[in-house]
Amino acid sequence: MRDRAEVEEVVRQALRAVRTEEVDVGAGDALGLDSTQAMELIMQIEERLDISIPVDTLADSRTFDQLCSGIMRLD
Amino acid sequence: MREDRSNKAKEEATATVSGIALRRADFSTLTEALDYAAQGCTGFNFYDGRGELACVLPYRELREEAIRLARRLAAFDRGSRVALVAHTHRDFAVMFFACQYAALVPVPLAAAIHLGGRNAYIRHLRELVRDCGAVAAFAPADFVGMLHEAAGDLAVAHVGTLEDFMALPAGTELPAPPAAHELAYLQYTSGSTRFPRGTMITQAAAMANLEGIFNHGFEIAADDRFCSWLPFYHDMGLVGIVLGCVATQRSVDYLATRDFAMRPRLWLKLIAQNRGTISFSPPFGYALAARRVRPKDADGLDLSSWRVAGVGAEMIHPEWLTNFAEALAPARFDPRAFLPCYGMAECALAVSFVPVGGGFEIDYVDAERLARSNEAMHASAGASERKRSGFVNCGKALPGFEVEIRDEAGRLLPDRRCGRIFLRGSSVMSGYFGNPEASREVLSEDGWLNTGDLGYRVDGALYLTGRAKDLLIINGRNVWPQDIEHLAEQQPELRATDTSAFSIVSGEGGEAAVLVVQCREMDSASAASLARRLRHSVQAELGIECLVDVVPPHTLPRTSSGKLSRSSTRKQFLERHGVERASDLAWIGKGFCAHHASAGASPVSARGADQEPGSAGINAT
Incomplete structure (x- = not known):
């Protein structure tokens, strides 16, 4: 079982690396990335956590919270 | 591809040399092309997100499996449409060619989902499945759940994965193969x-275009090998690569678009490792790769085998190609491999190519004269950058095409006069499916296609300068302003007449989408909230970043007939903010402006305001 706090920290770091604008994304806020940025975000998360995030998880991840929960549900 | 890795990992990629005599797309139909390619040992190779070979599909197996499946599809009426979610996957190729052998019309649909975009994607699938009147619909396992939801309330007889279709009862006989005048596929633009x-592209149109590309665009050789990450639902990926390689018996190394977007270096690694000779990309792909490849990556690669680096599908910004060539110089990438081309789905794929081995060539013209009188005359030697515009040579049209440049009144224009590009020839589409009105708008009775593109000619070579139609091209993808405006109208504050979308030049030379909305006076917090909702909605539905400008009522300009004018809104927008490109906007970091700014913030009319967004290159599809 992955640690939720760790997942959140990894996603937050990845977001900081990808976003061009300085905006604090709250848990329920939309991630607000275009498709190129989104792919870079996913790549960063996959490499940091050594996982593979399927299409289904992406399709359901509008917000920071949803993305973290989606990652938690992966094996 | 991940699901294939465990059991197929030990396979070897197909050879580069086919073992049969090279035929350069001289077939009358796609089934004839595959029948021939299946006699050799070449085929498709699919690589996973780590760059490992996940699945091999030799043309021999592709043909056998497609025919087996075609017996199960033969019960559908000849010419019926079959929707195919076109993920980069072996099963798509099998389904596409099964449709050919069963004399059905495959319709590739996008397999692109944006973050949090489940509902938007399902709506998208439903609309297109409905529009083409599909009798059956296929998706690979990752997408089939969403396809089921999309097709739920439509009259689609069968929805499923390849395994589901294989489980249908097999007929004993295959129908007669498609004739040259029958449709080969439908492609959404x-x-x-x-x-x-x-x-609607017939077998004859598709084959005529492929024959032209591989004999006259660039002559294909028996030791050529392709590498591609282009989406299978895009004409360059589908027609140029999937169909083109079958028609020339070439092996291809495929990387899924998503894996390329995450790790562009894999594209280059596959070319180097397999000694690839031909690979195409929109300019944006070269820019992305140049940005993400580190110097030590380039050192370890050998790209000297890459002889055709095709560039098309959007405006070509010379500096993007130069950056790529510089970043990959240590990997022995030869900039003379760049091959600009021009084309669009309405002509199957390609219209023109520059000669192989010459790289890209820029024509610098007097910007003022171009804006004033549509004349593309050489800029004087000492002209400053602001006074000249550079356009990339897109080469001469393939032999099957007639080309005309016409002015607004329909009169023919001579060399170096800028106007609308019209085309006629054997690979022009038969029309838009089920849409005679839209077809009549672009296709005349005597077969001339109005491309909607603007450009000029010099000794037969085409130079694209912009677009007469209201299309946005963001990172190689076509986006219609109507779709952005429709999303905006979903917000309670806005009505249909309150929105206008267009593109402006982004900082890097590409296009940036802009949405201007007018609404009644509101405080800046409500306006900011509206702007944020609009940005998120466009992001989730269309996967693009959109700049939003909230303005007071009655700001949007109208034409004399009362219609909103996107080009005037665009001009007004640039003047209001006193900029020529998106990167100069004071609020670019935030992505929206909700100040209800009054007009005339900067009375200086920027010269660039009259220019179309892509005034430096290609707008091919």
Whole structure:
């Protein structure tokens, strides 16, 4: 079982690396990335956590919270 | 591809040399092309997100499996449409060719989902499945759940994965193979659901274009090998690569678009490792790769085998190609391999190519004269950068095409006069499926296609300068402003006449989408909230970043007939903010402006305001 706090920290770091604008994304806020940025975000998360995030998880991840929960549900 | 890795990992990629005599797309139909390619040992190779070979599909197996499946599809009426979610996957190729052998018309649909975009994607699938009147619909396992939801309330007889279709009862006989005059496929020109336009391409049209490309565009050789990450639902990926390689018996190394977007270095690694000779990309792909490849990556690669680096599908910004060539110089990438081309789905794929081995060539013209009188005359030697515009040579049209440049009144224009590009020839589409009105708008009775593109000619070579149609091209993808405006109208504050979308030049030379909305006076917090909702909605539905400008009522300009004018809104927008490109906007970091800014913030009319966004290159599809 992955640690939720760790997942959140990894996603937050990845977001900081990808976003061009300085905006604090709250848990329920939309991630607000275009498709190129989104792919870079996913790549960063996959490499940091050594996982593979399927299409289904992406399709359901509008917000920071949803993305973290989606990652938690992966094996 | 991940699901294939465990059991197929030990396979070897197909050879580069086919073992049969090279035929350069001289077939009358796609089934004939595959029948021939299946006699050799070449085929498709699919690589996973780590760059490992996940699945091999030799043309021999592709043909056998497609025919087996075609017996199960033969019960559908000849010429019926079959929707195919076109993920980069072996099963798509099998389904596409099964449709050919069963004399059905495959319709590739986008397999692109944006973050949090489940509902938008399902709506998108439903609209297109409905528009083409599909009798059956296929998706690979990752997408089939969403396809089921999309097709739920439509009259689609069968929805499923390849395994589901294989489980259908097999007929004993295959129908007669498609004839040259029958449709080879329908291709949607963009992801638009407000504005679906499925180009109808016959077998004869597809084969005529492929024959032209591989004999006259660039002559294919028996030791050529392709590498591609282009989406299978895009004409360059589908027609140029999937069909083109079958028609020339070439092996291809495929990387899924998503894996390329995450790790562009894999594209280059596959070319180097397999000694690839031909690979195409929109300019944006070269820019992305140049940005993400580190110097030590380039050192370890050998790209000297890459002889055709095709560039098309959007405006070509010379500096993007130069950056790529510089970043990959240590990997022995030869900039003379760049091969600009021009084309669109309405002509199957390609219209023109520059000669192989010459790289890209820029024509610098007097910007003022171009804006004033549509004349593309050489800029004087000492002209400053602001006074000249550079356009990339897109080469001469393939032999099957007639080209005309016409002015607004329909009169023919001579060399170096800028106007609308019209085309006629054997690979022009038969029309847009189920949409005679849209077809009549672009296709005349005597077969001339109005491309909607602007450009000029010099000794037969085409130079693209912009677009007469209201299309946006963002990172190689076509986006219609109507779709952005429709999303905006979903917000309670806005009505249909309150929105206008267009593109402006982004900082890097590409296009940036802009949405201007007018609404009644509100405080800046409400305006900011509206702007944020609009940005998120466009992001989730269309996967693009959109700049939003909230303005007071009655700001949007109208034409004399009362219609909103996107080009005037665009001009007004640039003047209001006193900029020529998106990167100069004071609020670019935030992505929206909700100040209800009054007009005339900067009375200086920027010269660039009159220019079309892509005034430096290609707008091919």
